Amino acid sequence: MTRPAAGFVKIPCVLMRGGTSRGPYFLESDLPAEPEARDRVLIAAMGSPHTLQVDGIGGGHALTSKVAIVAPSQREGVDVEYLFAQVSVDRAFVDTSPNCGNMLSGVGPFAIESALVKAADGETTVRIYNRNTRGLIEAIVQTPGGTVVYDGTTAIDGVPGTAAPIKLAFLDAVGSKTRGLFPSGETAEIIDGVRVTLADYAMPMMLAAAADLGIAGDETPEVLDANAALLARIQALRVEAGRRMGLGDTSKLVIPKVGLLSAPRKGGTITSRYFVPDRCHKSHAVTGGLCVAVASRTPGTVAFDLAAAGEGGRGAVAIEHPSGRIDIDLAFAPDGTVTRAGVIRTARRIFEGNLLVPAGVLAA
Template structure:
């Protein structure tokens, strides 16, 4: 089939990764120039428009995400992964954060794109995240050397079951800042509110929900409708970003925000995760990792709200309750008590593959 006049044809695979969804591209199929690449991504998703009606975005932060994958030149990685969050209401692409949910699809995509040779049984893909300079190992079921998507693993926020994808984050401390606690404090006060500023896989501002006048177990819809709460969160977040060394974050999606409270359903802690202008319908993986590590770090807002582990042997098992259920994180501690690695189970699904058409004029400055 010929390309329609005035259009660019770009190979693309649409995938669900964890509780997110978006197009996966080979880096070689996109413009090398970052500005031109971002214009293509904005056009592809259909921004700026509330419904992204002229593109393949879903009109929500969770469905306006992009994964860009390439063969890695690093000795310790198989592929490089660049995550892009495409704004919905403006022509803006943010590549400052990582997305652990979209990361779930990188391994299968890399194998099926010929970047990594599949093994019989399971294949581990070593992924270097270009956003945060972190290494992640993704283990995918590949019986007979073929990616398996069907399986028995269920993750809250996604209907049905699928094959488990095991993600292990190897060096996620200080993903975008100077360390786990970039200000050097386990908690501090911003405009009269106690917060913890933490960075493990994702820079976050953690706040006790009660300190902002809510219970912490509200639905995402209720929280999104509370304009006063959203304005208060944004004001605190701007100062948090400055203190964390991120500068003016008014146009960035980091730091993310976690409104925390005690668990209700046998978990470790309850979290409402803001992305940052809406509450996540479930929970981001990277944000869950940050909340989990903070919940096991004495002196933080999260630690004070978290249920204590039954024993030292269960200290690394952290269950975060969120609007759609819970997400389980497995922490492994080093001899000095720091987190050596963190693991989580996700699933993914290849939805469609083909060519995405965007206006050729998109490449014009």
């Protein structure tokens, strides 16, 4: 950080699209080391609390109010460490409890272009430790000639055009924030008359059948966001789910997330409406998609009862969402546990430069 004139602090950053999300990527060394000071900087940088985030670079939506913080790692077999921060749009609050698989898509390219990882000719594997969930992820980035490329022919639903593929493999995502895949010890249980599954694979989630909350399950996010009674009902169920999962009082946190599920309509495995948690995602979170996918292949869960078998076998799961679908590949051990979950994303470097943050934010 440097201090230019006019009372601002200058902080280097790169604005990137990662999957279907967008936000600034920082080197950890460029931010305050003390968490409270760091969070004040992130809130000011994004322009919160304001519904339009007009005084910062946030986009006025949970999907565009995200931050990736990257640092070199001293852990054996790990290249870089990644801390995800969800900055509330309308509150001065930063939540670092969950991971974000979409923002994770940009960590590999960012690390290579920040000289934290040396690029190979062709493809470069970046091993990433996620501090939020203490999980390990491999990202395979396209680097012909030792240079990151973003152009390509891979399309992901929820993003216009095509780009170079980034292959993500989640290696140990069971119990990302809790004590296991089903932290309450049940594959399904009842909360206030609603049958739910409380699962934690890459993201702690409460899964319920859409019909049990009075909707079809294929509504648009705009329709669901306008349903105040539904959102209030989801919040009440979610808070109790968080307590049962051992997460404590989650009324002000973004976890557990919520998936309202229904049968597939367009040849996929299952339909999901993913809440983040007070608004419906325009497409689907990667980490939430992994959790839904694993639950859909586990007997006894709400997801399993709604899922189609699919022609690709047990390990191929296609989740239909408002913008299309997300395809997930699961690998299983002989005892039936998931050993690896893979998904393909894309990313784009949009802007690089310096954020100007009022110096008073650091002195607060």
